Amino acid sequence: MSDVVLVVEDLQMELFSGEPIVEDVSFQLEPGKVLGLVGESGSGKTTTALALLGYTRPGVRIAGGTVTVCGRTLTGRPERELRRLRGQLIAYVPQDPASSLNPSVRVGDQVGDLLRRHAPDRDLDREVARTLELVQLPSSREFRRRFPHQLSGGQQQRIAIAAALVCRPAVVVLDEPTTGLDVVTQSHLLEEIGLLRQEMELAIVYVSHDLAVVASLADQIAVMYAGRIVEEGQAAGVLAAPRHPYTWGLLSSVPDPHEPRRLRSIPGVAVGVGDRPDGCAFAPRCPQRVGVCVQAMPTLDRIQPDWRVRCFEWHRTPTLAPEARTAARLSAGPMPPVLGVEGLRAEHRGRDSTTVAARDVSFAISPGECLALVGESGSGKTTIARCIAGLHAPTRGRIVLDGTPLAPLAGRRPREARRRIQIVFQNPNDSLNPRHLVADTIARPARVLRKLSRKEAQHAVGELLERVRLPAGLAKRFPSELSGGERQRVAIARALAAHPDLVVCDEITSALDVSVQAAVLELLATLRAELGLALLFITHDLGVVASIADRVLVLEDGLLCEEGPVGPLLSRPQHEYTRRLVAAAPSLTELRAPV
């Protein structure tokens, strides 16, 4: 046991009100290994990660169990002692580097900060330089004198990692380190994390919601649901043949860029902290539930020497059988496009500079088609969406609806044109007016664009909620009372209320958990089939593209660089940029193949 650096035993955490939020979490980690701590929002993964440093967020306390790093127990120590150990034994890299780095402190000083506190006698300059080199950043004086805002997102995250590594801890906790980064940057960073653990014999706890990313890095995986570990074992085994139905469901909802397949979502909604049931927390959503599941919480049983599962019925969990997606092109012959974009050029005028978001972009969408517009952040895809919706006036070029050119701004377009093009926004938290009831939000487009009476619109609300698979009772609630997935469904229902021919979906799943994302994508596919909707699907996630789109446009710096049907484009990308994107996209298939 001497080669174990991190031991967590029976960790229990609760709110001050006594509500348990993390329960009997135990695991061990050896040097040079990566543990992927996976879970959706609210599963308690970040709370657990922070507890590894003996830290709790305000209002939370460690109620029991021990965390031991290099033979030293962290739990139960006073804060003063903990502060001496943090950074030396175990370090934490917070989620969002843009907000975790102090904007008014030079990056070199931020990296050296821990060292100054813990080992003031060491040569600060040299250590900082070495640590920066370790994370592949320039160690020059000039670079170290920069402020965080002068660095790119990937560089910021590296600074945060360097700051954690500067005292050479034995264990590093990385909390969603690549969330918010572009795929290409993400794949570079993942590669470097892999190198670091080899070079430094570093034990890494990698917290993430993204199974595909974890798959590329982790040796061990622990899946959390409702505050408990439900499955833990060797990464390859767990990912290839999950034994817990939640892990199974999660893996079935991950889209894959290399293998277009139908996503299967997990039915139901994740339980919140306050309303965890007596029995297994997953039982209400579980397809293989039996009587005992709702009465007793199963224990985390060892099914193989290094594989533990918390399920009574684990042997019944089916094998993963991804179902290939059948291309759903219904149209027989070529149809006139519903929407055309011709020679579009769009700019953002700043005070003293102009950025070009789209240069000479042309494409067309056929009725009932799902066209994906792919590109990294800053490639101009959202601006194109806004031009189509009439929210941004293009500098040149035009938008053509059924052969008729449209006015640049929505206010000047005829009502019929506004009705036929609808847009759904990225962030469900701010696309619904917090002061309006769900019913009013959905009814508004029906009243304004279809001129329905109040009564007809109310009736339509009921139908639309059903159509997006939401209970009718939601109509009388405010957005703050809904989950992220429910909000996004309401936003979709609002778009459908206008009876559109084309829905522009601007990154609509990027703020959602994978299982929720799968459910929303499933819903969109059904709606397309039912209503013959055309979709312009804007995303940076090639996995999502593979599971929904018919045709793909790749956008680089405002220029279309490749266009083609989804299958060939993803399997045999022609353009250099597309190739890079495809190569960088995290995927589960590569890993599963050898098993």
Added chain:
Amino acid sequence: MTALAARLRFARTGSGRFGLAACFLLLALILIGPLFAPHDPAGIVGSPLQRPDANFLLGTDSLGRDVLSRVLWGGRSIVGLAALATGLAYVVGIAIGLVAGYSRTLVDPLLMRAMDVILAFPPLLFLLVLATGAGQNVDVLVFGVATVHVPSIARIVRAATQETAVRGYVEASVARGERVHAVLRHEILPNILGTVLADAGIRLTGSIIIIASVNFLGLGLQPPAADWALMIAENRGGTTLQPWAVAAPAFLIAFLTVAVNLVADAVARSLGRSTAQKRVAR
């Protein structure tokens, strides 16, 4: 129900509860006090500057009018005018701020520079000039005090509007082709009202003080109106003989501003807390 509870949460703190009680007490005094006035507030009922006795509980003023009766009547003008001026300021300020914040044309800088011009005048000086130029009456007073408040309200509303105008729900309504006033009224206004009204209490206090000052200087309400500030001005010569004629209205003005301030503070604090909680919940 929960919304109501959240709104009343400010009453939970000690100072908030005290302020609320004091406000109710003063409001009662101002509204139904005149019913209990023992004498005609404008009538000369005794000899000047009499000390308190059984007939005149707070004595008489420099003209021989009953101080208690005048105190009971004298709150209406000050509170009423302050509320009216503050309300007017909010209506105009919100309208200007919304238009300026939402407009992306020259309207915005034009409106805001006009606001800056008003802001450049010291409030009291502005009111004095206004009173001298436009006459010393109630309408001018209300208009003047409202004008003093409008620029700062408009600035806050403009900033909040700009922040809200880029939200998805606003863009969705723009893409629907809603008219500008519908966007402003349905989508933006309900979401910024909390922020904008957070300092309403402090503004009301400000109005009370300004109106009291102007009345005291003799440029607002004119004698023989019963008004607390005016009473202080009229009777300050006789303070040594009959301190009550000055002390009673002065105390009430002080009490009023403190009470309104306490409530305003408590409301602002509870609003801040509830938004902070929401952020944690995210």
